[in-house]
Amino acid sequence: MSLPFQGLSQKIKTQFKAAKDSNAVVFFDSEVVELDDADTGIPFEVRYVPGLAKKPQGDGGKKSAGEEKNGDERPADPFAPPYVEELFVAEETVKEDEDDSGEAFVVLLNKFCVVPRHALLVTKNFARQTAPLSPLELFATWSIIKQLSSREKHLGFFNCGSESGASQPHKHLQFMPLSGGVVPFDEIIDAHKPQNRRSCFQLPLPYANFTALIDPPSAASSVPGYMGQRYLELLDLMIDHRRRLAEEDPSTAPDGGHVRLSELSYSLIITPTYLHLVPRRRETYTTERGHALSINALGxxxxxxxxxxxxxxxxxxxxxxxxxTDLGFRPVAASDTVEVDAIL
Ligand code: B4P
Structure with a gap:
């Protein structure tokens, strides 16, 4: 069994050029400023995109801002068929094995694009963005990032929950090429990876974060289950962290006192070699001069x-x-390595 979405790199390239030329993709020029962190050495980058300040809030963009509405005045779902032809790249039903009916996905170009060839994997049928990822959703995303990265390094991300920066309720993951060829977190993750590569671990940062390395089995049919398992381990750590935090500080307990996965927000980063999950306390940071910065998983x-x-x-x-740090939760574990042995 081969990985899904073969030949995607060329399709995205061709489609992006045509969509940009026809203005189906709204492209925003930007300037990148490097801001290395003195203590951790993380080479953060800040992308300054003045044109985005003019983008209407909540614009699904299927037609023009707010133009297309459902009868009940909800904005139209931009990820539902029929797709805007210029933004459509590919469609495939991804299966675990030949007997599996699988899940159907569509790859679309990101209409509001800051980095060329930024694209989205959306579920063909509506699914909620707040629902956990299925093994096939993870497998499809990881396969795409792995294939695209063989030409140019790519990063995948998933904004989950009301405090994650997600603005579209239809389930979608995103992937984009990395202008500098590296994820700023690659080095710190490599430096802190545990000897036992199966163990999930926390980076020594002032906010809670959990990482699982990806060493997929060689048989493609086993990869969805493997990816699903690694992700569940991270979700398990996130829930456990919230419970322990609430025990120490009841003001951090979710409304109603119970930690429910469907109510937790988190940022998930997906690369060919690791999953990195950060529980989110808030979406928006208010700057000294009162500007609201909405930070998604890319942050x-x-x-x-x-x-x-x-x-x-x-x-x-x-x-x-x-x-x-302000938008995350403080870490609870004293140790920087967390062993996870539970099979969920
Ligand atoms: P969400 O998960 O809902 O949220 P988001 O990525 O934070 O983007 P948001 O929509 O909140 O935009 P923002 O101004 O913050 O993602 C929905 C995705 O669907 C977005 O990529 C959106 O552009 C896209 N989309 C919306 N309508 C669409 C349509 N009709 N057809 C196809 N795609 C559609 O940020 C603007 C852009 O900058 C976003 O793409 C965001 O991902 C990107 N961005 C944020 N931080 C960045 C960084 N550091 N570097 C490069 N790009 C960055």
Whole structure:
């Protein structure tokens, strides 16, 4: 069995060029500022995108801002068929094995694009963005990132929950090429990987975070189950962390006192070699001069986005790590390595 979405790299390239030329993709010019963190050595980058300040909030963009509505005034779902032809790249039903009916996915270009060839994997049928990822969703995303990265390094991400920065409720994962060829977190993750590569681990950072290395089995049919298992281990650590945090500090307990997965927000980063999950306390950071910065999973991959010059100056002053810390939860475990032996 081969990996799904073969030949995607060329399709995205061709489609992106045509969509940009026809203005089906709204492309925003940007400038990248490197902001290395002195203590951790993480080479954070801040992308300054002045044009995005003019993008209407909540624009699903299927037609123009707010133009297309359902009868009940909900904005239309931009990831539901029929697809905008210029943004459509590929469609495939991904299966675990030949007997499996599988799950259908569509790859679309990101309509509001800051990095060329930023694309989305969306479920063909509506699924909620707050639902946990299925093994096939993870497998499809990981397969795409792995294939695309053989030409140009790519990163995948998933914004889950009300505090994660997600603005679309239809389930979607995103992937984009890395302009610098590295994820700012690659080095610190490599430096702290445990001897037992099966153990999930926490990086020594001021906010809770959990990483699982990916060493997939050689048989492609076993990869979905393997990916699902690694992800479940991270979810398990996140739930356990929230429970222990609430025991220590009841003010951090979710409403109603019970930790429910469907109510937790988190940022998930997916690369060919690891999954990195950060539980989210808040979506938005307010800068010294009162600008609201919505930080999605890319922030926790070390790539932050600002839409105005004052915010850029404020981020430089306070530092990216301080912002990520403010929007995450404090870590509970004293040790930087957490053993997970439970099979969920
Ligand atoms: P979500 O999971 O809902 O949220 P998001 O990535 O944070 O993007 P958001 O929509 O909140 O935009 P923002 O101004 O913060 O993702 C939905 C995705 O669907 C987005 O990529 C969106 O652009 C895309 N989309 C919406 N309508 C669409 C349509 N009709 N057809 C196809 N795609 C559609 O950020 C603007 C952009 O900058 C986003 O793409 C975001 O991912 C990206 N970005 C954020 N931080 C970045 C960084 N550090 N570097 C590069 N890009 C960055």
């Amino acid at each position: 926790y991959a070390g790539m932050m986005l600002v839409k105005d010059q004052e915010s850029l100056e404020d981020v430089k002053k306070v530092g990216v790590l301080a912002i990520l």
